Each structure stands twice: as C-alpha cells, then as structure tokens.
Amino acid sequence: MSIEKVQARIKELEEEYLEILKGLVRQKSISTEDIGVRECADLLKGIMEKAGIDTAIYETGGQPVVYGEVKRENSESITILFYGHYDVQPPEPLDKWDSPPFEPGVRKGRIYGRGTGDNKGQLITHVLAVKTYLETLGSLPVNVKFLFEGEEEIGSPNLIPFVQKHQELLKADLVLTSDGPMHESGAPLIAFGVRGVMNFDLHLKTASTDNHSGNKGGVIPNAIWEMVEFLSTMKDEKDQVLISGFYDDVVAPTAYERELINNLPYDPDRLATVYGVDKIHHEKEDFYSRLLFKPTLTINGIRGGHIGEGTKNIIPCESTAKMEIRLVYDQEPEDLINKVKDHIQRYNPSIRLTREEEDMRPSKTSAELDISKAVIRSVEQTFSEKPVVYPGMGGSLPDYVWTKVLGVPSIMIPYANADEANHAPNENLKLDCFYNGIHTSARIIYELGKNL
Ligand SMILES: [Zn+2]
Numbered sequence: 539m540s541i542e543k544v545q546a547r548i549k550e551l552e553e554e555y556l557e558i559l560k561g562l563v564r565q566k567s568i569s570t571e572d573i574g575v576r577e578c579a580d581l582l583k584g585i586m587e588k589a590g591i592d593t594a595i596y597e598t599g600g601q602p603v604v605y606g607e608v609k610r611e612n613s614e615s616i617t618i619l620f621y622g623h624y625d626v627q628p629p630e631p632l633d634k635w636d637s638p639p640f641e642p643g644v645r646k647g648r649i650y651g652r653g654t655g656d657n658k659g660q661l662i663t664h665v666l667a668v669k670t671y672l673e674t675l676g677s678l679p680v681n682v683k684f685l686f687e688g689e690e691e692i693g694s695p696n697l698i699p700f701v702q703k704h705q706e707l708l709k710a711d712l713v714l715t716s717d718g719p720m721h722e723s724g725a726p727l728i729a730f731g732v733r734g735v736m737n738f739d740l741h742l743k744t745a746s747t748d749n750h751s752g753n754k755g756g757v758i759p760n761a762i763w764e765m766v767e768f769l770s771t772m773k774d775e776k777d778q779v780l781i782s783g784f785y786d787d788v789v790a791p792t793a794y795e796r797e798l799i800n801n802l803p804y805d806p807d808r809l810a811t812v813y814g815v816d817k818i819h820h821e822k823e824d825f826y827s828r829l830l831f832k833p834t835l836t837i838n839g840i841r842g843g844h845i846g847e848g849t850k851n852i853i854p855c856e857s858t859a860k861m862e863i864r865l866v867y868d869q870e871p872e873d874l875i876n877k878v879k880d881h882i883q884r885y886n887p888s889i890r891l892t893r894e895e896e897d898m899r900p901s902k903t904s905a906e907l908d909i910s911k912a913v914i915r916s917v918e919q920t921f922s923e924k925p926v927v928y929p930g931m932g933g934s935l936p937d938y939v940w941t942k943v944l945g946v947p948s949i950m951i952p953y954a955n956a957d958e959a960n961h962a963p964n965e966n967l968k969l970d971c972f973y974n975g976i977h978t979s980a981r982i983i984y985e986l987g988k989n990l
Contacts, residue, residue: 540675541984547674548666548976555666555976556649556969558585562624562658563642563651567688569625575601575688578624582686585662589669591684596704598696601625601688605707608668608682616909616986617681619710619946620979622661622717623690626653627961634963647969648955654967655958660716661686663953663975671980679987683710694936701943711947712909713940714982716975718952718960721926723803726917726978729950730910731902731930732937733833734865737895738875740765742888745855748843758853762842765857768886772835779835781881787869791831794906795929799826802926830930833869836862864934871897901937903947905929909986913949916981920974951978 548555562585567578579595579602586593591606604624629639629652637643642651649659664684671678685708687697701708721727744759773779791799804825806818820828842857844850863874875893882889904910905927917925940948953975954960955968 541981544667544671544674544980544984545977547670548973548980551666551670552969552973556644556972558666559649559654559659559662559972560642560651561585562662563649563653564640566640567625567653568628569601569689569692570628572601575625579604579686579688582624586665586684589665590672591665591668591682593684596700598687598689598700600692600696603688603696603700604684604686606665606684606686608672608678610678610681615680616712617683617710618983618986619683619685619708619713619940620661620664621713621715621940622664622684622686623657623688623694624653624661624686625688625691626656626658627691629963631963636964639963639965644969648966649969649972650964650966652965654965655719655954656960656965657690657717659967659972660953660975663716663972664714664979666976667979667983670976671983678983680983682983683708694939697936698939698943701939705944708944709946710944712913712986713944713946713948714913714979715937715948715950716953716979717950719954719956719958720952720971721803722956723926724956725923726921726925726974727928727952728914728917728925729928729931730905731830731867731941732900732935733830733930733932734869734871734898734900734938735862735934736865736871736874736893736897737838737860737862738878738891738893740768740859740861740882741890741892742768742857742886743855743890744888745853748852748855751851751853754853760853761857762840762854764886765840765842765859765889768882768889769837769859771885772881779833781835781877783877784833784835784874787873788831788833789867789902791827791929792906795831796823796827798905798927798929799823799830801924802826802928829932830928831866833866834862834864836864838862864932865900866930867900867902869900871899898934898936899938899942901935901941901948902930903941903949907947909947910949912985912988913951913982916985917951917978919985920978920981953978 566574593606596603639652744761804822838860843854
C-alpha cells in the first residue's frame, strides 16, 4: 500500500529530519523581544520550498506569516490547512538549562532546546510528512496549505485580521493544529473544541470616603456588603448561574459526545491530589459534562476595605469584584455581557461594569463528521492505540479563528510528550513523539485522500 512506502521512507530519513529540526531550533525567534523572528520565517520558507511546497512570506502588522501550499489538479480533493507557530518563548532563566537553549542536543531519546516542543518540533512534522509523501509517491491525495505565524507567544495579535483578509487563500475543509502535550499517560490525544473566556470587573462606590463604623454604623451603606449581596444573586448553592438567559445558547452534548466522555480516563482520587482538594464530588459523566459543556461564572478576586494587620473600624466605601465567564458553544461574549448588565440593572444599578481583557469565543467541531472520524482513525492506526478523544476542552484557545472566522472544522492533535517543559527551562521533545508526529500527519493525508 502506498502509505506503507511513505512510512518506510520516513523511518529511513529520521536522522536527516532531526537535523532539519535542529537547524530550526538554532535560529532564535523570540517574539516577545523581537529577536530573530524574521530570520526564522526565512529559514522556514527555505525548508518548505525544499520540501516541494510553494511558499510565500506575508507581511502582517507585526511578524510575518509563512504561508505554503501544494495544490492538486483535481479540484474535488479535500484541503487540509496546517496551522502552527514558529516563534518561541524567551529562554530565561538560562542557568536552569542543562544545555544552551539554542544549541539543540539529544540526550536519552529527547531533543532539548527552546521551541523543540512549542512549536517548531510539531509544526515541522507536517512539512516533513508532505515532503516524504511527495518524494516517495510524486503527489499528494489532498491539497495542503500551511499557515505558520510568528506571534503566537504574544497572543496572536495579527492572526484574526490575517485570516479575515485572506479568506479565499485559506479556504480549506479542515484545520489541523499540533501544539501542546499529548495525554499524560502517553496516549495520543485529539480535541474537538475549547471553552471561551471573558473577564469583567464590577465596581461599587457607596460613599465618597470610608466612614467611622461607630459614628455612622447602621445608617450608611457598606460597599463590600452590597457587593457580596449582589454576587450572591448571581449563583445558587448548586452552582447554577441565576443570570436570566445565561444558559440559553448552551448546546448539550450529543449521544456520541457522551460516549466519548465515558471513554475518557477518570481517576477522581488522583485528580483530587493533583488539584489539592479533599474529594471530587462528581461522577465521571457529570465531571466532564461540567468541564467541557457547561459555562462557569467565577469570582477571581474581591477587593475593598481593610485587610492589613490589626483592626480598622471603617465602613468601606468602595469594592471591586474581578469576574470571569468560561463560555461554551454556542455562547457569545457580547450577548452574555448584556445579560450581566440586565442583572445589574435588576439587582443593583449602582454597580459599574468595566472590561479590559479581550474575549475569546468558544469553539467546537463535531467529532461525528466523516473528516473527524478519518482523523481519529489515522491517529489510532499510527499509534496502534485508541486515542484519548476530547469532544471539547476545559481551557481556552483562539480556536474560533478557524471555526467561526474562517468557518472551517478544526481539530487539535498535540504531538509533544506531556513533560515537554514548554515555556520552561530544558524544553524538550521525545524523538519518538517527533517521528510519530510525522507518521501521523502522513497517515492523515492518506486517509483524507480516500473519497470520504
Ligand atoms: Zn507556547
């Protein structure tokens, strides 16, 4: 079978591919400090061109995007868009590294260096899969596109504008992202969505100054009590948010998603230890339904009054609560903020709401699409092991760039080991993970090339 030829060739070329990764890691590309990022874009472009990929550098308002594609003549073919980032975190603290961060070295089956796991070692697997495929079989059974950005580590400020501007160029049937770690058990992991996140502050001022709690106690309002009372109107003791319409757009898990949840590993005692709590009070399905399919309203902090040493008998005049909502599909930040404002009008119109952070919308791709099933199958065949499939994830990533802005299904398959130490000293990538990544990307290309 053709894919076997590709897999065999990847095995033969392991050393050469490791050298390509080393070259990429050697080139600094620290976006926070604007060191070497452009040079890294040029280097990556050269590697992609040598792999047989038509590559171009696109300017953005910040660091450039490296874009590449291999097109088939048959316009019916599926198009995969691979996304990754070639910028890296600063390496500090340098004295905590066992070897210099930009001089990649291999020890005990791992390559060490800044960017080995996050994300150079992962994005290059897609390029190398395409390279091997083209060299071995002459053509791909799908169209592929690559979007590698240089600003992920500073929050991708130009990604959405870029995607909006280049909708036609980026048109695809599927976006694939390999970033972050595999499951901690070592099993491959696939994720089909993320929660969104939005933050806002609630401010309350009940007097122009703090007042003497004896001289005026009982006759003027206390800003902290009023804030606490207001907060208690937002949620009940069963953790149900009481803001009117809060759950209106929440989409419940499908039967298949519930099945996926039930296949997820679950060890409540171990989790309790990791989280530092006495006990996890939820059964498996409830635990994951809450984590992946339910929004939360969280008080991140409350400020006000006297919290220093000793006593200070005052009636505080000011209080601030820092709040966060984790949104699930298909909630929209603007809609929710209006609902919060309505709640304020109803219960305490003196409260003022402000927002500083940018919102991240939730994102979801159905794991039941043919394309999704083909990806799951590819991963399973590569690893000869069932992947851990998350129908969503508790955390937040800007995945909506693909599903909502570009309007394309998006699947995340991290290739790095769970202890990759991304953003930390001694960042590393297991060589097995690196090579398995190349095999997985090649297998996905092969599977999606069959008529789905
Ligand atoms: Zn990172």
